[in-house]
Amino acid sequence: SYLLAGFLLGVLLSTGVFALCVRHVNSERQNNGTGMILKLGHSLDQQHPVHLALEHMAQRLQEKSAGSVELQIFPNGQLGSETECIEQLQRGALDMTKTSTAPLEGFLPEFAIFGVPYLFRDDAHAWQVYTGEIGNELLLKGSEVGLRGLCYLDAGARSFYTVKKPILTPNDLKGLKIRVQESQTAMEMVEALGGSPTPMSFGELYTGLQQGMVDGAENNPPSFYSNRHFEVCKHLSLDEHARVPDILLISEPVWKNLSPQVQQWVKESADEAAEFQRKLWQEKTAEVLQAVEQQGVTVHHPDKLPFAQRVKPMVDKLQETPIGSLIKRIQELP
Template structure:
C-alpha cells in the first residue's frame, strides 16, 4: 500500500471516529513539507446560521488560530445547532465531548446563577457602560465562575439591545404599553418586565411570531434591530422604539477538561484569537445593526428615540426585589462601574 493511499485511509478513519465518538479534541493527519504531521483539532458547535456575525467571527478565529500555530491547531465549526441545542451544547462541554460553544449568557443561568442579572431590564446605562463591565474585572470574574462546572469563558460577543416594536401605534413612554399584547420569550423575567411596564406579556415561539403579528394575536414584540429586520417583521410592524431595555451578551465557552489537555502555548493562542474575534464581532455587529436600521427605515418603519429613564423607573421594583445573593451582588457591582 503506497504512502498516499495510507494517508487517505487514515484520514477517512479519523473522520469516521470523530463522527461516531464525538471527540472534542483529536489529532488528524495533514501533509507538511517533510511528509505527514499531526494537527490538533478543536470541535466547536453553536446554534446560529452561517450569515450571523458570531459565526463569521468564529471563522475569523479559526483562521487566526491556524495562522498563529502554523497550521498545527485548528477548529472544526458546526453551526445551526447540528450538534445540539444550547443546553445540550453546554452539557457536552461539561463532559468533554465538545471543545467549544457560543451561547447567550441567558442559557447559563442554570449553571452560573449570577448570570440571571443580564436578563433584568436597565442593568446597563448604555452600550459604553455595558462594554466597560464586560471587558473589565467584573466580566473576567464572571467568565471564571463556570470553572467549577467545567465551563471556561473565553470572551463575550455583542447581541445588541432588545427594544419594543409594534404594529399600530408607537411606544414612546411606558403608558403606551398599557393593555398591549407583547410577545416575549418564555422567560419569567421577560414576562415580569412587560407586566411592570403595563403591557400584557404573551410567550410565543420565535418561529411563530411573524404569523402572530400578522394575524393580530399580539400587538408587538421586542428584540434587537438585526433580528427585527432579518425576520421581516418590518412588513407588519412599522413602529420601532429604541428603549434598549436589556443587553444580553453571548459568551464563547470552552470545556475546562479540553482546555487542560492543551499545552500552555496553545492555550495562549486560543485565548488571544478569542479576544481578537470578540473585537471583530463587535465591529460586524455594529455594521449589521446600522444597515438593518437603514433598511427598516427604507421599508417605512418609524424609529423612535425615547426617554429610557421613564421605563427604568417603572421596572426598578423588579431590581429591588431580586432575592438571589449572587445576582444582588452583581447588580451592585455593575451599578458602581463608571
C-alpha cells in the same frame, strides 16, 4: 466446539466494534489525522456580525496553529437551541458555543446580572464590565459548572418590536404576548412592563411571530434584521431596555484536555475576535437600521424614562438577592 467457535467469533466481533468506536471518537476531534477540530454551535445567521467575528476567530486560530487546530462553526441552531448547546458543553459532547448570557443564568445565577434592565448607562459602561474585574470573574466562574467563558461579544441593547401596534410607552405592552429568551430575569422584566412573556428559543421565533403565537419580541437590531423578523414586525421601538451580551464558552472537560499551547491559541484568538467584533458592531447596527426602514419598518424612539421607572421596583427587589452586590458594584463604576 461450535459453542467455542461462536464464543470466539463474538469476542472478535465485539472487540472489533469497540476498536471502531474508539477510532470514531478520536477522529471526531481530528482533521486529516494530524490536527484537531473544535466544533462550535450557535443560533445566529451567517451574515450576523457575531458570526463574522467567529469566522475571524477560526482564521486566527488556523494561522496561529499553522493549520493544526480547526474551528468548525455550525450556525442557525443546527446543533440545537442555546440552552441545548450549553447542556452539551457540560457533558463534553460539544466543544464550544456562542450564546447570549440570558439562558446561562439557569446554569449560573450570577449571569442574571446582564439581564437587569437599564443597569448599564451606555456602551462604555457595559464594556467596562465585560473586560474588567466583574466580567473576568464571571468568565472563570463558569468552569465550576463545566462552562468556561472565553470572552464576551457585543450584543448592543435590546428593544421591542411588534407586528401590529408600536410600543411607545409601557402601557402599549398591555395584553401583548412578547417572546422572551429562556431567562427568569427576562420574564420578570416583560411582566413588570405589563406584557405577557412567552419564552421560546430564537430558532422558533420567526414562525412564532408569523403564526401569531406571539405579538412581538425584543432583540438588538442586527438580530432583528439577520433573522428577517422585520418581514413580520413593522414596528421597532428603540427603548433599549437591557444590554445582554453574548459570550463564548468552551466545555471545561474539553478545555482540560487541551495542551497549554492550544489553550493559549484559543484564548488569544477569542480575544481578537471580540475586538474585531466590537468595531464591526456599531457599523452594522447603523447599517441594519437603515435597511429595515427601507423594508417598510418604522423605527420609533420612545422616551426611555417611563420604561425605566416601571421596572424600578423589580430592580430594587433584585438588590436584595445574591446578585445585589454585583448590581451595586456595577452601578458604582465611574
